[in-house]
Amino acid sequence: MNEQPTYIVFDLEWNQCPYGKDRENSRLPFEIIDIGAVALNEKKEIIGHYHQFIKPVVYKKLHFRTREVIGIDRKELDMGAHFPHAVIEFFKFCGEDPIFCTWGDQDLLELQRNLQYYGMLSRLPGPLRYADVQKLFAITFETRKTRRSLEYAADFLGFQKDSTFHRAYDDALYTAAVLKEIPDETIRNELSLDSFQNPKSRDEEILIRRKGYEKFISMEYASRDEALRDPVATRLHCPVCGRNIKRILRWTPAGHRNYVALGLCGEHGYADGRIHLRKADEDRLYVERVVQSANDETAEKILGKFRKQ
Numbered sequence: 001m002n003e004q005p006t007y008i009v010f011d012l013e014w015n016q017c018p019y020g021k022d023r024e025n026s027r028l029p030f031e032i033i034d035i036g037a038v039a040l041n042e043k044k045e046i047i048g049h050y051h052q053f054i055k056p057v058v059y060k061k062l063h064f065r066t067r068e069v070i071g072i073d074r075k076e077l078d079m080g081a082h083f084p085h086a087v088i089e090f091f092k093f094c095g096e097d098p099i100f101c102t103w104g105d106q107d108l109l110e111l112q113r114n115l116q117y118y119g120m121l122s123r124l125p126g127p128l129r130y131a132d133v134q135k136l137f138a139i140t141f142e143t144r145k146t147r148r149s150l151e152y153a154a155d156f157l158g159f160q161k162d163s164t165f166h167r168a169y170d171d172a173l174y175t176a177a178v179l180k181e182i183p184d185e186t187i188r189n190e191l192s193l194d195s196f197q198n199p200k201s202r203d204e205e206i207l208i209r210r211k212g213y214e215k216f217i218s219m220e221y222a223s224r225d226e227a228l229r230d231p232v233a234t235r236l237h238c239p240v241c242g243r244n245i246k247r248i249l250r251w252t253p254a255g256h257r258n259y260v261a262l263g264l265c266g267e268h269g270y271a272d273g274r275i276h277l278r279k280a281d282e283d284r285l286y287v288e289r290v291v292q293s294a295n296d297e298t299a300e301k302i303l304g305k306f307r308k309q
């Protein structure tokens with residue numbers, strides 16, 4: 001490859017414990033066995049290919065679902081590379097600072113979990129911004145909340161389906177073809193944030209704001225109380241102008257580790273706030289907060305459900 005890639009579209013296949021969850025290695029529930037990727041330039045033209053099978057070492061026997069869904073021949077895997085070698089090659093292929101693109105949010109998560117298992121996470125420092133092509137497909141062609149399979153998207157866009165699905169390289173090619181149909185502006189404005197490597201201190205915290213939407217990832221806390229007492233983590237801004245706003249509903253429990261709040265900006269209307277307490281390493285917690293503009297109907301629904309509990 002002579003050009004630096006702008007986008008790296010990748011897909012992974014993984015295996016899991018063939019003897020059930022009870023006997024799995026909790027540090028590596030999914031072991032990557034197949035990496036496929038294509039590199040695209042700014043115009044989303046393919047400028048490079050990467051494919052590598054990985055020889056499984058944690059779960060040497062394939063789970064029946066892995067065999068069924070992926071249909072990889074055992075012999076192909078046995079000739080595969082050792083994961084640490086394969087990812088070093090993969091990152092070489094990726095070039096410097098590409099935008100990673102995947103179908104859904106799980107591939108990047110499992111890549112990081114496998115890197116962590118091998119003590120190699122520093123090769124992919126996070127938190128990572130990436131393009132979730134499944135989400136971008138939904139935003140562009142359906143509604144923001146729909147989530148479709150890759151095969152559905154390929155049919156929807158009328159692609160010729162020459163190869164099978166659920167092989168990493170083929171899925172990367174299909175995902176790249178879908179990405180080509182997404183306007184550049186949508187990709188830029190709708191990047192996702194992966195928080196597997198969450199901020200550890202105040203100055204690493206992340207705040208993303210675009211019109212009518214704000215996402216915040218906090219540092220870590222020792223307990224739920226500590227998190228909810230932190231004025232930075234529980235701030236409620238107007239997601240349009242960013243000003244502090246009047247609270248109509250204080251942060252109220254809304255199920256397991258979730259909280260909801262409602263604010264009102266005199267100029268921009270309601271703000272629907274959600275906090276999710278996420279687990280970090282060693283029983284610590286961090287706050288993921290999303291604040292979005294809401295219409296009267298949504299505001300009334302929230303108040304009806306959560307006020308005066």
Ligand SMILES: [Zn+2]
Pocket residue numbers: 238239240241242243265266267268269
């Ligand atoms: Zn406002």
